[in-house]
Amino acid sequence: TTKKVLMLPGDGIGPEVMRQVQRVMDWMAKKRNVNFEITEGLIGGASIDAHNNPLTDETLADAMAADAVLLGAVGGPKWDNLPFDIKPERGLLKIRKEMGLFANLRPALVFDALVGASTLKEDIVKGLDIMILRELTGGIYFGQPRGIEERDGVRFGFNTLVYSEPEVERIARVAFDMAMKRNKRLCSVDKANVLESTVLWREVVERVAKDFPEVEVSHMYVDNASMQLVRNPKQFDVMVTTNMFGDILSDCAAMLTGSLGMLPSASLGAADASGARKALYEPVHGSAPDIAGQDIANPLATILSFAMMLRYSFDMGDDATMIETAVQNVLKGGLRTADIMQPGMAKVSTTVMGESLINE
Amino acid sequence: TTKKVLMLPGDGIGPEVMRQVQRVMDWMAKKRNVNFEITEGLIGGASIDAHNNPLTDETLADAMAADAVLLGAVGGPKWDNLPFDIKPERGLLKIRKEMGLFANLRPALVFDALVGASTLKEDIVKGLDIMILRELTGGIYFGQPRGIEERDGVRFGFNTLVYSEPEVERIARVAFDMAMKRNKRLCSVDKANVLESTVLWREVVERVAKDFPEVEVSHMYVDNASMQLVRNPKQFDVMVTTNMFGDILSDCAAMLTGSLGMLPSASLGAADASGARKALYEPVHGSAPDIAGQDIANPLATILSFAMMLRYSFDMGDDATMIETAVQNVLKGGLRTADIMQPGMAKVSTTVMGESLINE
Numbered sequence: 001t002t003k004k005v006l007m008l009p010g011d012g013i014g015p016e017v018m019r020q021v022q023r024v025m026d027w028m029a030k031k032r033n034v035n036f037e038i039t040e041g042l043i044g045g046a047s048i049d050a051h052n053n054p055l056t057d058e059t060l061a062d063a064m065a066a067d068a069v070l071l072g073a074v075g076g077p078k079w080d081n082l083p084f085d086i087k088p089e090r091g092l093l094k095i096r097k098e099m100g101l102f103a104n105l106r107p108a109l110v111f112d113a114l115v116g117a118s119t120l121k122e123d124i125v126k127g128l129d130i131m132i133l134r135e136l137t138g139g140i141y142f143g144q145p146r147g148i149e150e151r152d153g154v155r156f157g158f159n160t161l162v163y164s165e166p167e168v169e170r171i172a173r174v175a176f177d178m179a180m181k182r183n184k185r186l187c188s189v190d191k192a193n194v195l196e197s198t199v200l201w202r203e204v205v206e207r208v209a210k211d212f213p214e215v216e217v218s219h220m221y222v223d224n225a226s227m228q229l230v231r232n233p234k235q236f237d238v239m240v241t242t243n244m245f246g247d248i249l250s251d252c253a254a255m256l257t258g259s260l261g262m263l264p265s266a267s268l269g270a271a272d273a274s275g276a277r278k279a280l281y282e283p284v285h286g287s288a289p290d291i292a293g294q295d296i297a298n299p300l301a302t303i304l305s306f307a308m309m310l311r312y313s314f315d316m317g318d319d320a321t322m323i324e325t326a327v328q329n330v331l332k333g334g335l336r337t338a339d340i341m342q343p344g345m346a347k348v349s350t351t352v353m354g355e356s357l358i359n360e
Numbered sequence: 361t362t363k364k365v366l367m368l369p370g371d372g373i374g375p376e377v378m379r380q381v382q383r384v385m386d387w388m389a390k391k392r393n394v395n396f397e398i399t400e401g402l403i404g405g406a407s408i409d410a411h412n413n414p415l416t417d418e419t420l421a422d423a424m425a426a427d428a429v430l431l432g433a434v435g436g437p438k439w440d441n442l443p444f445d446i447k448p449e450r451g452l453l454k455i456r457k458e459m460g461l462f463a464n465l466r467p468a469l470v471f472d473a474l475v476g477a478s479t480l481k482e483d484i485v486k487g488l489d490i491m492i493l494r495e496l497t498g499g500i501y502f503g504q505p506r507g508i509e510e511r512d513g514v515r516f517g518f519n520t521l522v523y524s525e526p527e528v529e530r531i532a533r534v535a536f537d538m539a540m541k542r543n544k545r546l547c548s549v550d551k552a553n554v555l556e557s558t559v560l561w562r563e564v565v566e567r568v569a570k571d572f573p574e575v576e577v578s579h580m581y582v583d584n585a586s587m588q589l590v591r592n593p594k595q596f597d598v599m600v601t602t603n604m605f606g607d608i609l610s611d612c613a614a615m616l617t618g619s620l621g622m623l624p625s626a627s628l629g630a631a632d633a634s635g636a637r638k639a640l641y642e643p644v645h646g647s648a649p650d651i652a653g654q655d656i657a658n659p660l661a662t663i664l665s666f667a668m669m670l671r672y673s674f675d676m677g678d679d680a681t682m683i684e685t686a687v688q689n690v691l692k693g694g695l696r697t698a699d700i701m702q703p704g705m706a707k708v709s710t711t712v713m714g715e716s717l718i719n720e
């Protein structure tokens with residue numbers, strides 16, 4: 001069967017890292033007989049430049065029609081001073097919301113070969129392997145009412161943090177499923193001592209927990225979680241949290257690894273009757289406009305995002321593992337892009353890294 | 361003149377660390393001729409046990425009448441399962457709000473003698489000295505409407521993140537003043553690419569910046585800030601942010617130092633006509649119920665909170681520095697409480713640490 005993939009290279013280094021994924025896909029089409037039907041589209045700044053809109057209805061329709069979407073990165077200084085409503089970020093938020101991608105999977109993984117890249121001591125991060133599950137279509141990112149208004153001559157800015165029981169329940173179920181496939185430990189992060197919205201969150205997680213008696217559940221306040229990630233990150237297996245807390249904690253966890261250029265992510269929707277889910281995959285790193293176009297960016301996070309696509313959208317776990325192993329091996333072989341360069345290693349370009357991965 | 365201090369030991373290790381401060385105060389009364397008038401009160405679990413209320417009107421009145429309040433710590437498993445409305449935390453939130461303590465100063469400081477206690481590599485944290493300024497009486501902690509409600513058969517939990525211009529302006533002014541007294545660099549942390557409330561925040565900070573042309577201002581999204589704290593914390597001098605982001609980031613920054621038992625904090629109100637401000641000082645660490653009553657807790661964070669009191673409430677900067685230097689010297693001398701114990705050092709009790717500090 002044909003696998004319809006929409007590629008959205010986006011801005012900055014997006015297009016060049018995407019090109020390396022394209023080569024991996026070509027290789028898979030030839031050598032593994034996988035039939036990809038690839039469409040390309042614009043998002044973020046690239047789409048603003050072409051259409052004055054960070055995400056057109058046409059691209060959105062393509063995304064809805066695709067089996068999976070692969071995104072590069074969006075944003076850059078060129079579009080930073082645009083008004084709030086038409087910034088590149090709006091495109092990203094809109095595609096997440098419209099596709100219903102409520103479950104954001106953000107692994108924080110330390111590759112053995114790169115343990116030295118972390119700012120943390122080796123014994124604290126060696127072997128680190130956390131999966132952070134961030135709720136992605138609710139919470140304060142999308143809550144109404146929101147805006148800036150004047151009342152009695154004073155201007156106020158306001159946003160609404162809101163979660164319904166079904167919203168919490170569906171992300172909790174994904175989290176417990178994930179924990180069952182991993183080490184059966186789930187930590188739910190909230191601020192239930194201050195925020196009623198997360199009192200409800202905790203309540204629902206507790207209820208869902210009853211359906212997963214094998215999973216050891218804990219609850220942690222978000223301030224403590226940010227401490228514990230720094231103090232002893234290996235205490236965690238799966239973490240699940242709100243959109244805003246997940247934004248902050250997953251970036252913190254990503255940085256613990258010291259190699260942001262290596263981290264993929266997946267954003268999944270609900271399964272339909274046939275078991276298929278809408279899905280978007282993207283590297284955790286940004287568009288890095290300062291190094292764009294120089295063929296020095298690290299393509300591995302995007303390639304690993306593609307591996308997640310194989311695993312979660314196409315049930316091709318073995319092929320995903322093959323790519324992940326190839327990444328490990330390329331690193332073991334001593335190849336490094338500039339961002340993860342270490343003394344004694346061989347510094348290579350984006351293109352050479354892609355090529356070496358394919359040879360591997 | 362008499363300095364009226366209200367002591368609120370609170371729960372867990374609160375009372376025993378407070379006792380050591382009391383000794384320092386006695387010493388100052390005798391040797392430095394400072395006239396403290398000390399009252400004691402209950403807060404948190406201790407107050408719930410006595411009055412079924414985490415903060416009585418009487419204690420609040422005492423706090424309002426005091427020149428400064430020193431708090432130990434609140435909370436513990438004993439009160440964890442109480443309903444949201446009467447938990448120990450409510451007492452803390454209420455005293456902050458009623459006293460108008462909008463400016464929370466949270467230094468993250470690495471003591472040379474303790475640099476090894478950090479989970480981060482020595483070169484990343486040696487000499488670290490950040491001041492995080494957290495807005496403390498607004499934002500999502502106090503915004504209305506809030507609660508849990510049922511609409512059309514579905515339960516929702518909701519909170520409101522709201523900031524008015526004057527609220528942002530007053531915390532921004534404190535931040536710029538602070539930056540002027542330090543290294544003249546201020547980083548304001550927001551999520552202005554997603555939250556309108558922080559679009560306003562950024563706008564106001566930009567406007568206040570015009571009155572402080574010597575301060576170099578930057579703006580950072582909160583997710584990036586949590587990364588940058590881990591990647592290279594020494595890039596920061598003063599950081600200013602909202603109540604919720606400040607809760608998360610200041611705890612993350614505190615943990616970077618590896619010695620939570622060493623960190624003080626101050627919460628300040630607006631200056632009145634005479635220049636006096638309401639103020640509350642407390643250690644960053646919690647009530648640590650697991651080690652309470654064993655005379656092993658570290659009293660230094662509370663003693664350093666008292667030093668902040670001398671500096672910010674009583675204009676006794678020299679005496680504050682004297683205490684801070686004594687703390688450095690005691691550490692250099694090799695004394696350690698259990699929480700900061702290192703090989704080759706002498707492990708001492710809470711009481712001995714207090715005594716040694718006074719001798720110093």
Ligand SMILES: CC(C)[C@H](C(=O)O)[C@@H](O)C(=O)O
Nearest residue numbers: 089090092093247553554583
């Ligand atoms: C660009 C921004 C809107 C986005 C977010 O906050 O979700 C980004 O930080 C992310 O984590 O993917």
Ligand SMILES: CC(C)[C@H](C(=O)O)[C@@H](O)C(=O)O
Nearest residue numbers: 193194223449450452453607
């Ligand atoms: C106990 C809790 C309500 C409090 C807060 O969230 O402000 C604490 O975490 C703190 O930072 O002082």
